[in-house]
Amino acid sequence: MSKNPSPVEALIIVDVQSxxxxxxxxxxxxxxLLERVTDLLARARASGALVVHLQNDGAEGEDDELGSPGWELHLPVEPGPTEIVLHKTADDAFEETPLEDLLDKVGVESLAICGLLSEMCVSATARTALDLEYRVVLPHDAHATYDIPAAPDxxxxxxxxxxxxxxxxxxGDEVEIVPRAAQVSFTAPPGTPTSD
Structure with a gap:
């Protein structure tokens, strides 16, 4: 586990839906979990880091069915050049989405991932980010999942x-796991649009 990671240029918030x-x-x-993700979000915004809210468009009958109350993002979004919502239908947020192009366009090389669910969308997105050679920081206390039910035998x-x-x-050992979200720091990516 890493204790003091260097700053990251993007925050990926995975499926923090109602x-x-x-x-x-x-x-x-x-x-x-929401307290920690809210803190990460505030600090990423303040630093000018890229913020990507992932929103899973669930299938009919799922808890996060597209357009249902459960599908709504729980945290407020401040849309702009450095904060966007990206819709997905697979666990891996890179699958059939423009996420990689978005990160590359502004020169992101390092990112932090938080949200839900640990073993599904968080893991799948982190694994692909590692495969694509991004530096990935995963705050231990800022991702979560459900209890796994008992299985007979x-x-x-x-x-x-x-x-x-x-x-x-x-x-594996390429991901940088930090104990607390508070240890993650942010910086703006080199290609961030400026207001002047």
Whole structure:
């Protein structure tokens, strides 16, 4: 685990949608997760880093079904040249989206990833980012998932915190895992549009 990573140029917020962080369907410790993601978002904005809110367009009948209340992004977006919403339909946010082009256009080489769910969309997006040779920082306390239900003759219930840690471990030694979101710092990418 890395304790003091150098600044990153982009923050990728994965699927922080109402279905997963509010009401009966919220992940465990959703309130704490939202505090940390909100802090990351505020600091990324203040530094001029690129902010990408990923929004999963779920299929009909899913908790995040496109257009449903659960599909809505939970955190407010401040749209502009350095903050965008990117829609996706796969776990991997690079799959059939312009994410790579967007990052490359402004010269992003390093990024932090936070959000939901640890072993699915967070992991898939981080893995592809690593494959594409971006530097990836993953704050341990800023991604989450659900408890894994017990499976007869396989295992007891696996707590969400354990599932999230296993998802981190499975990414290998190229990802920079930091214990706390507060340790992540930001800087503007070299190609950020200026207001003058």
């Amino acid at each position: 279905a997963f962080v509010s009401g009966d369907g919220a992940v465990p410790a959703a309130a704490e 396989i295992s007891e219930e696996v707590p969400a915190a354990v599932a999230s840690r296993v998802a981190e471990w499975a990414l």
